[in-house]
Amino acid sequence: DIQMTQSPSSLSASVGDRVTITCRASQGIRNDLCWYQQKPGKAPKRLIYAASSLQSGVPSRFSGSGFGTEFTLTISSLQPEDFATYYCLQHNSYPLTFGQGTKVEIK
Amino acid sequence: EVQLVESGGGLVQPGGSLRLSCVGSGFTFSYYDMHWVRQAAGKGLEWVSAIGSAGDTLYAGSVKGRFTVSRETAKNSLYLQMNSLRAGDTAVYYCVRGRFLDPDGYCGQGTLVTVSA
Numbered sequence: 613d614i615q616m617t618q619s620p621s622s623l624s625a626s627v628g629d630r631v632t633i634t635c636r637a638s639q640g641i642r643n644d645l646c647w648y649q650q651k652p653g654k655a656p657k658r659l660i661y662a663a664s665s666l667q668s669g670v671p672s673r674f675s676g677s678g679f680g681t682e683f684t685l686t687i688s689s690l691q692p693e694d695f696a697t698y699y700c701l702q703h704n705s706y707p708l709t710f711g712q713g714t715k716v717e718i719k
Numbered sequence: 720e721v722q723l724v725e726s727g728g729g730l731v732q733p734g735g736s737l738r739l740s741c742v743g744s745g746f747t748f749s750y751y752d753m754h755w756v757r758q759a760a761g762k763g764l765e766w767v768s769a770i771g772s773a774g775d776t777l778y779a780g781s782v783k784g785r786f787t788v789s790r791e792t793a794k795n796s797l798y799l800q801m802n803s804l805r806a807g808d809t810a811v812y813y814c815v816r817g818r819f820l821d822p823d824g825y826c827g828q829g830t831l832v833t834v835s836a
Contacts, residue, residue: 646819648764655813656756656764658824668823699764703819706777708754708766 614638614702618711624719631687633698633714640680641704647676647685650713651696659698660685690716721745721825723814728830735804735834741797741814741827748795752817755788755799756826757810765810768799769817782808804834 615638625631635645643663648656658667660676663683673688687694695718700711727739741753755767768788769777776788787800797814814827 644819646824650764655826655828657826661822661824662820665822701764701766701819706769707779708769710764710766713763 613707614641614705614709616700616702616709616711618700618714620714621712622715622717624717625690626719627690627692629690629719631690631694631716633685633700635678635683635685635700635711637681637683637702637704641702643679644702644704645676645678645683646701646703647674648699648701649694649696650699656699687716692718721816721823723816723825723827725812725814725827725830728812728832730833730835731804732836733805733834736800736802737804737832739799739801739812739830739832743795743797743814743816746816748790749792750818753788753790753797754815754817755797756813756815757808757832758813758829759807759810762810767812770797801832804832806834808832809834 617636619634645663647660650656659670659674663678664676675686677684697713697715699713722744725741731737752771754769757767770788785803789798811829811831813829816825
């Protein structure tokens, strides 16, 4: 199974901050990676697909990068509605695996 | 508008069975592989099972032999038959549309399964 190691597990940031979250795959997964945002009590919402492509309707302050084993999700200027938990998902091989999640909290 | 609507969750005793359903609309259901993902309270997301457009199936090790995924194209429906349920299966179960390299990805609102005596 491919392990997805996500870091940090949580972070505190202020509105306007630049935030970076990292996922590392235990083996190469090309660009077969998505990023999801989840708010309490809600379903996950996909933000990024193919590691760096923005899903339609997602604000441009979100961006993704990476290929192979190292991936990042960046929020260029954190907004109040961005406080949530973020997950990466690899879909290169089964079983599909998620990162452990990063909770973004208000400083 | 694409929608995925799950149903069938509820309270079940350990060792019991439950069948979840997911109805898709707003897209060509038969074209997509479909997935079940679950989330225990306060925990992360866990992939459970998938079924391809041709009916091929895959399972997480934790549910293999106990859960069965199926689909009924004529009803745009996805199912998850869960047998021999354990307390550890307690979670919100989400239906997720596959083809993850497509520009749009969708997830249902989830249905809660509680396994308890």
